[in-house]
Amino acid sequence: MQLSLKVAMCHELVNSCGLDLSSGLESVPVWIEGKVGKDELPKFQYFPDNVKGPGCTVDPSEVTLPGCSCLSHSCVAGSCCCLQTYGQAYDSAGTLLDLRGSHAAYCTPVFECNALCSCGDACSNRVVQRGLRLRLEVYGTKEKGWGVRTLEPIPCGTFVCEYAGEVIGFDEAKRRQLAQGPEENNYIIAVREHAGQGPITETFVDPAIVGNVGRFLNHSCLPNLFMVPVRVHSTVPRLALFAGRDIEAQEELTFDYAGGYSNPTPLELSIQASRTDALQRKPCHCGAQNCAQFLPLDVSILNF
Ligand SMILES: [Zn+2]
Ligand SMILES: [Zn+2]
Ligand SMILES: [Zn+2]
Numbered sequence: 001m002q003l004s005l006k007v008a009m010c011h012e013l014v015n016s017c018g019l020d021l022s023s024g025l026e027s028v029p030v031w032i033e034g035k036v037g038k039d040e041l042p043k044f045q046y047f048p049d050n051v052k053g054p055g056c057t058v059d060p061s062e063v064t065l066p067g068c069s070c071l072s073h074s075c076v077a078g079s080c081c082c083l084q085t086y087g088q089a090y091d092s093a094g095t096l097l098d099l100r101g102s103h104a105a106y107c108t109p110v111f112e113c114n115a116l117c118s119c120g121d122a123c124s125n126r127v128v129q130r131g132l133r134l135r136l137e138v139y140g141t142k143e144k145g146w147g148v149r150t151l152e153p154i155p156c157g158t159f160v161c162e163y164a165g166e167v168i169g170f171d172e173a174k175r176r177q178l179a180q181g182p183e184e185n186n187y188i189i190a191v192r193e194h195a196g197q198g199p200i201t202e203t204f205v206d207p208a209i210v211g212n213v214g215r216f217l218n219h220s221c222l223p224n225l226f227m228v229p230v231r232v233h234s235t236v237p238r239l240a241l242f243a244g245r246d247i248e249a250q251e252e253l254t255f256d257y258a259g260g261y262s263n264p265t266p267l268e269l270s271i272q273a274s275r276t277d278a279l280q281r282k283p284c285h286c287g288a289q290n291c292a293q294f295l296p297l298d299v300s301i302l303n304f
Contacts, residue, residue: 021213022046026132030213031151033139041138041146045210048131048164050238053206055169060236067116074123075113082125086111089230094127095157096228096242109193110240114233127159128240129232134160136253138216143285146216147252154247160225163189163214163239165207173204187215189239189257191229203229203237214241219295220254222288227255254286258296 020029021041025048032041050060058064068075068082074092077083089110091097096110113125135151154160165187168176173188180186187208194200207215217225226244229237241255282295 021138022048022132026212027130028132028135030132031135031137033137036138036140044208044215046212047210048162048212050162050164050167050205050236051210053166053168053172053210055172056167056236057169058234058236060167060234060238063115063233064235065111065114065116065231065233067114068119070117070119070123073120075117075119075125080113080119080125082111082113082117088125090124090127092124094124094159095155096127096159097157099157099242099244110228110230112230112232116233128162128230128238132161132213134158136161136213138213141218141252144218147218147254148213148216149250149252150247151249153249154243156243156246158243160241160243160253161214162212163205163207163217163227163241165205165211165215166209167236168204168206170202170204173206176206176208187211189227191227191237191239193229193237203239205239214239217241218252218254218286219257219284220286220288221256221284221291222286223254223256224251225253225255256296 019032019034020026021032022030023046025046030046052059052061068080070076070080070082072079075083077088086109089097089112110128112127112129113119113123114129117123119125134154137149137151138146139149141147150160168188173190177186177188185208188204188206191203191205192200193203224244224247225241228240228242230240231237241253247253284291284293284295
């Protein structure tokens with residue numbers, strides 16, 4: 001009784017002080033640095049998942065992928081059609097097996113078990129869909145505005161968070177980018193996936209108006225996170241960020257806005273994820289030895 005009261009009070013305290021950026025929408029709070037008031041943060045609507053925005057033809061919240069009929073606690077490659085069709089992405093602990101995305105241009109597309117699969121919630125092929133698990137904190141950095149740091153150590157290959165926001169169409173992405181003033185942040189990530197000479201799938205995610213903690217992540221030329229498009233219930237990918245190395249508590253979390261990209265080889269999926277600062281180059285303060293000095297400039301949205 002006393003314990004539950006304590007928990008309830010704790011929740012109230014967190015909510016009334018505005019310390020949980022997600023206002024209880026994530027399964028763990030997204031902490032805001034103690035000295036920062038919630039009203040000091042940019043105005044946006046927190047939402048943990050992608051939402052359908054203008055020009056997006058598929059509602060990302062709809063189930064559009066088929067499921068397996070496994071009745072086991074956790075799916076195994078020998079009998080599961082999800083794992084047979086798409087390959088096994090995670091080990092039994094939910095750690096991403098293919099870490100090439102952390103330093104190379106390619107990564108294997110990931111399909112998780114979904115709402116139509118008959119396996120249990122604890123299936124090892126359900127990782128990103130479980131949502132935020134780690135204690136992350138949004139804080140004011142010295143030179144880069146807001147940033148995100150972890151309050152606990154993160155082992156390499158662990159799912160950290162999504163880059164979630166409005167999924168918008170190409171025309172809308174272009175319109176929004178052109179409408180931005182030089183001092184405004186561009187939050188739009190364009191993800192292009194193609195296998196060999198196959199068709200290109202493009203996804204545009206903009207967390208400026210509706211988004212999750214991912215919108216506060218800074219760019220680094222030597223990042224500790226990397227992005228992998230992960231499909232769960234829908235053909236619309238979720239932009240999942242995984243730890244590219246072991247990360248210590250209090251380290252800032254960053255990813256490369258320009259993503260990994262080089263010439264695709266046949267049958268291999270090439271993924272380019274880029275978030276760019278539209279028309280004006282902004283200095284990069286990541287401090288890495290290989291720092292390019294500026295944030296990535298990619299006018300590919302505008303050049304179509
Ligand atoms: Zn499963
Ligand atoms: Zn299965
Ligand atoms: Zn399945």
